[in-house]
Structure formats: C-alpha cells, structure tokens
Amino acid sequence: MNLMISTIKHLEMKSGKTLAALGVALALLFAPFAHAADLAPDEFIKTLCNSLLESVKTDKNLKSGDPERIRQVVDTQVLPNVNFQRMTASAVGPQWRSATDEQKAKLQEQFKILLMHTYSGALTQIRDQTVTVKPLRSDPQDKEVLVKTEVKGGGEPIQLDYRLEKTPGVGMGWKIYNLNVLGVWLVDTYRTQFSQEINAKGIDGLIATLTDRNQSNGNTQSAKK
Amino acid sequence: MQAALRFPTTLSRKRLALVLAGVLSVLIGVSTAHAQAPSQIQAQTQSTTVNPKDPFESFNRSVFEFNDRLDQSITKPIAQTYVKVTPDLVQTGVRNFFGNLSDMWSTVNNALQLKPASTAESLARVGVNTILGLGGVIDWATKMDLNKHPEDFGQTLGYWGMGSGPYLVLPLLGPSTLRDTGAMALDLKTSPVSRVRPAENRYELTALNLVDKRAKYLDLGDQLNEVALDRYSFVRDVFLQKRRSEVFDGDPPEEDDPELSQ
Numbered sequence: 260m261n262l263m264i265s266t267i268k269h270l271e272m273k274s275g276k277t278l279a280a281l282g283v284a285l286a287l288l289f290a291p292f293a294h295a296a297d298l299a300p301d302e303f304i305k306t307l308c309n310s311l312l313e314s315v316k317t318d319k320n321l322k323s324g325d326p327e328r329i330r331q332v333v334d335t336q337v338l339p340n341v342n343f344q345r346m347t348a349s350a351v352g353p354q355w356r357s358a359t360d361e362q363k364a365k366l367q368e369q370f371k372i373l374l375m376h377t378y379s380g381a382l383t384q385i386r387d388q389t390v391t392v393k394p395l396r397s398d399p400q401d402k403e404v405l406v407k408t409e410v411k412g413g414g415e416p417i418q419l420d421y422r423l424e425k426t427p428g429v430g431m432g433w434k435i436y437n438l439n440v441l442g443v444w445l446v447d448t449y450r451t452q453f454s455q456e457i458n459a460k461g462i463d464g465l466i467a468t469l470t471d472r473n474q475s476n477g478n479t480q481s482a483k484k
Numbered sequence: 485m486q487a488a489l490r491f492p493t494t495l496s497r498k499r500l501a502l503v504l505a506g507v508l509s510v511l512i513g514v515s516t517a518h519a520q521a522p523s524q525i526q527a528q529t530q531s532t533t534v535n536p537k538d539p540f541e542s543f544n545r546s547v548f549e550f551n552d553r554l555d556q557s558i559t560k561p562i563a564q565t566y567v568k569v570t571p572d573l574v575q576t577g578v579r580n581f582f583g584n585l586s587d588m589w590s591t592v593n594n595a596l597q598l599k600p601a602s603t604a605e606s607l608a609r610v611g612v613n614t615i616l617g618l619g620g621v622i623d624w625a626t627k628m629d630l631n632k633h634p635e636d637f638g639q640t641l642g643y644w645g646m647g648s649g650p651y652l653v654l655p656l657l658g659p660s661t662l663r664d665t666g667a668m669a670l671d672l673k674t675s676p677v678s679r680v681r682p683a684e685n686r687y688e689l690t691a692l693n694l695v696d697k698r699a700k701y702l703d704l705g706d707q708l709n710e711v712a713l714d715r716y717s718f719v720r721d722v723f724l725q726k727r728r729s730e731v732f733d734g735d736p737p738e739e740d741d742p743e744l745s746q
Contacts, residue, residue, distance in 0.1 A: 377711045407734075415632060418734050442729025442736075443722050451535070451721050452713040468713055476710045 297432025300404045300423050301395045306431065307340055308390040308408070315385045324383040333375055342424060342434040343367055349437070350449040351465075354457050362462050369469035374445075376476050388412035390419075401425070404433075417441060537724060538651040547653040548716050554656065555698075563698040575699070577621040582693050584613045584620025585676055586634065592674075593635035597643045602633035634730075636671050638664035642731035651720055656694075659723040 298306065314336065315321050320328040347367045348355040358366065388410050397404040402425045410417040420439035426432060438445045456465040535541060567575070591606040609625035609632065617624050626632075641663055642648065649662030660668065672678060677693070680686040712718035728736050 373711065377707070380707065441726060442734055443725045447725065448718065448721050449713075451717045455714055455717065472710070472713065 297427060299395075300397065300406050300433050301392045303340075303423070303431045303433045304406045304408060304421055305390070305392050307336075311336060312385065312388065312390065315382055322383060322385070324379055326379065329375060329379045329382060333371075338371075339430055340434055342426075342436045343371060345424070345436045346370075346446050350446045350453055351457070351462075352450055352454050354454070354462060358462050362466065365466045366462070366469070369466060369473055370449075372473045373469060373476075376473070386412065538720060540650060540652065544651060544653040544720075545716050547655055548719070550655060551653065551658060559656075559694070559698050560702075563695050563702055566695050567699050567702060575696070576623075578692060578696050579700075580613070580617070580623040581620045582696060583623065583632075584610060584617070586636075587613070587625075587632065588676070589637075589671060589674060590633055590635045593637060593640045594633055596640045597635060599633070602635075605630055606633050636664075636667065638667035638671075638727075639731050641667055642728075648724070648727065648731075651724060659719060661724070661727065664727070 311332075314332055318328065318332075321332060344363075344367060347363075347370050350370065351358070351366060355363070389412055391409045391411065393407040393409065395404070395406065404423050404425075405420060406423060407418070407420045410419050418439070418441050421435050422437040422439075423433040424436050426434050437447075453465055456468050460468070538544065570578075587606055587609045591603055591610060594603040594606050609630045612625045612628065612630065613620045613623055616622070638661075646663055648664065652660045652662055652665055654660050654665060657668075677686060677689045680689060708715055708718070
C-alpha cells in the first residue's frame with residue numbers, strides 16, 4: 260500500500276527530482292556495506308588502536324580522565340569491537356550457562372564498570388605512544404586469531420596482544436574477546452576470583468560483590484576530586 | 485621437587501639446603517603466628533578444592549597477609565620518604581645502577597639460553613653503561629636503542645624445561661615459585677652486591693635496592709584494592725601468568741584451558 264502511494268508520488272514528481280531521490284535512496288542502501296568492509300585482523304587492530312590513540316591525544320576531557328567521557332568513548336569506539344558477552348562468560352566459567360538472562364546482563368554491566376575503572380587510569384597515561392602490530396601468523400580461513408602488538412614510547416615497550424573472533428559483515432569483521440597486557444590475559448585473571456565468589460555465594464553473590472566493589476570504587480573516585 | 489635442587493653450578497647442595505630450610509622455617513613461623521588471622525579462615529572457606537598450582541594456599545595467604553602489614557607499616561612509608569627527599573636525578577641513578585647489575589646477570593642467562601642476539605645486546609648494554617655511564621649510573625644504552633632482555637636463572641631453568649613447581653609467597657620478597665626461589669639463591673649469590681665488603685655496606689646496598697623496587701610501584705597506589713575481588717588470588721594468577729610468559733619470551737604455548745564457548 261505504502262509502496263504504491265510512494266510509486267505514484269514518484270511518478271508525479273518531475274523527473275529530475277525523482278532521480279535525485281533515487282540517488283539518495285541508493286546511497287543510503289549501500290552506505291552501511293561500504294562502511295563495514297571486513298578488514299584483515301592486523302589491519303583491524305591497527306585501525307582501532309590508532310583511532311583510540313587519536314581520540315585520547317586530541318580530547319582534553321578524555322586525557323584528564325573524566326569518567327563520563329571515558330564511558331562515552333568506550334561505548335562508542337571500543338565496545339562495538341568487543342564481544343563482551345563472550346569475555347564475561349569466559350571469566351564466569353561453566354556457571355554462566357546456569358545464569359538467567361537478567362543475571363547475565365547484570366554480570367556484563369558490572370564487569371564492564373570494573374574494567375573501565377581499571378583502564379581509565381591507563382588512558383590518562385597516554386602521551387606520544389605508538390602501536391606496532393607484529394607480523395601475523397594465521398591463515399585467511401582462521402575464525403580466531405592472535406594479533407600481537409607492541410606499544411612504544413616512554414620506557415620499555417609494552418606487550419599488548421589481542422584474541423579476535425571473525426564476525427563476517429559485522430563491524431570491521433572482527434571482535435576482540437581477550438586481551439593480554441605484558442603476558443597476562445585479562446579474562447583469565449578474573450576466572451579464579453569469580454569462581455571463588457560463585458562457589459561461596461552463588462551467581463547473585465558475585466553480582467552483589469561486583470556491584471559493591473564498583474560502588475566503593477566510585478566513592479573513592481569522587482572523594483579524590 | 486628434586487630437580488629444583490640440581491644446580492649445574494658450584495653452589496654446594498648443603499648451602500642451598502640451608503637457605504631453603506631457612507626460608508621454610510620463616511614461612512612456617514609466620515604461618516603459625518597468623519594462624520588465627522581472618523584471611524586464613526576466609527581462605528579455608530573459599531577454597532574447597534585445592535588449586536593444583538597453589539597447594540600451599542592457606543600457608544601462602546598468611547605470608548601474603550604478613551607482607552601486606554609489613555608493607556603498610558614499614559616498606560611503603562620508607563619508599564614514600566625516599567621518593568620525597570631524594571632528587572629525581574639520584575633516584576634515576578640508583579635505578580640505573582641496579583639495572584646495570586641485572587643486565588650483567590641477564591647477559592649470562594641469555595647465553596645459557598642460547599640466545600646470541602639478546603646476549604650480545606645485553607653485553608653491549610653492560611659495556612656502554614659501565615664504561616661511559618660511570619659504573620651504570622647513567623643509562624646511555626637505552627638512548628642508543630640497545631634494548632633490555634631481562635633474564636634470571638629461574639627463567640633459564642624454565643627455558644630448559646623445568647616446571648615452576650608450586651606457588652610460594654616469600655616473606656618480604658613476595659610472590660615466587662619453588663623453582664624461582666631456588667634459582668633466586670643463585671641470582672643473589674652471583675650479584676656483585678654480594679661481594680661488597682664490609683657487610684654493613686652490603687646490607688645498605690641491598691636495602692636501597694629493595695626500596696627502589698618498592699618505589700617503582702608507588703604510583704599504582706591502592707589500585708589493587710579496586711580491581712581485585714580477592715587480592716591474594718589476583719596477585720597469584722597475574723604473577724604465575726606473567727612469569728610463564730617471561731619464560732617463553734611473551735609467546736607461551738596454550739595451557740590446557742577448556743575455554744567456555746557459549
């Protein structure tokens with residue numbers, strides 16, 4: 260019905276206008292595809308890191324550690340390229356399967372806040388660092404790859420590696436699901452602690468502990484100001 | 485366990501056994517002294533199953549607690565004062581001086597691990613810094629793009645296939661493993677600091693080294709309290725992972741890790 264009306268309207272329009280409208284529609288139709296070209300895994304990391312470094316260097320609020328701004332950048336630039344559900348699931352361990360959807364959502368949210376608190380400090384340390392992506396050792400068919408990088412600038416180079424999963428047609432074609440800082444895998448570091456909490460107090464206990472911790476972290480942060 | 489005691493060196497077994505016995509007796513003393521500490525009770529309820537990497541967990545937890553108190557009451561305040569009263573230039577000089585000593589030992593261990601490029605670069609660092617850098621106080625080598633390749637004897641043992649053994653928290657010195665504790669005896673013994681006479685100067689140097697090491701981490705502040713749910717297992721898991729990564733030069737083989745896929 261709508262289609263018919265619009266077709267009729269189109270026919271009524273002058274031909275010039277019709278063409279223009281058609282052009283805009285086409286552009287809109289193809290824009291997402293043009294934008295979301297799947298990159299090679301190393302290109303993906305390079306693009307992501309450089310855009311983040313660029314944001315921090317040019318954005319004063321971000322550099323000074325403004326929590327609200329950090330949250331924005333994490334939500335818009337980082338999280339779309341991260342499979343955070345998988346990260347949380349992996350940190351929680353086998354118990355993840357028995358969690359309800361609501362519990363899963365809460366776990367993800369609280370884990371995200373905890374990690375952002377940890378890494379917001381690192382963002383304020385960024386000055387003139389550069390990221391070098393090491394040569395990739397993987398097959399084009401690989402669905403999961405390891406990308407190794409080195410952050411240089413000020414002191415010894417820092418090893419920063421990423422585990423990626425292929426997400427064809429989504430985002431830049433890859434999502435991060437684990438991160439290695441100086442030889443230590445982020446998700447693995449929380450696994451034992453999470454399972455301790457779950458064994459002692461169940462999934463809701465873990466959620467409560469995470470929420471408490473995030474709240475007291477927030478308090479100390481506002482106290483410092 | 486036995487392999488940890490088989491050193492390809494001149495260090496006599498008797499001597500090593502004495503050192504280990506000393507360390508163990510201190511550990512036991514500390515653990516009984518704090519047997520009633522709350523963290524101890526917590527530890528027992530928390531770990532119903534024994535972590536294969538940390539069979540001495542409750543024991544380690546009490547040393548961890550002890551170290552923590554020692555740090556809060558003594559080590560940290562000293563390090564804070566040191567940072568406050570000592571000119572930056574002197575602090576850098578101190579750090580470089582000890583860095584140069586560890587570069588020397590790294591050279592030997594890189595050689596023991598048959599890494600010619602790293603051995604040569606470490607040796608070049610020592611040469612440049614000792615001669616041009618006034619005995620290591622000025623770090624010219626880093627400015628010349630000669631990179632550090634830190635290796636200690638524990639890493640050398642790991643390189644040749646020795647497992648790390650159980651996790652150990654040492655009084656004052658913190659996280660270690662059985663292999664690394666044994667190896668550290670050699671690290672300390674071969675250090676030029678151990679040949680300084682008279683003994684008072686040697687103790688002073690050792691204390692300065694420890695204070696400098698602690699000062700390095702002052703900036704981290706209380707971040708550990710904020711990121712960790714359980715500080716003990718957080719530190720342990722980070723330490724063991726990092727140590728393993730160092731042994732394999734940042735490229736460790738995958739552990740048997742049944743990663744959960746949803």
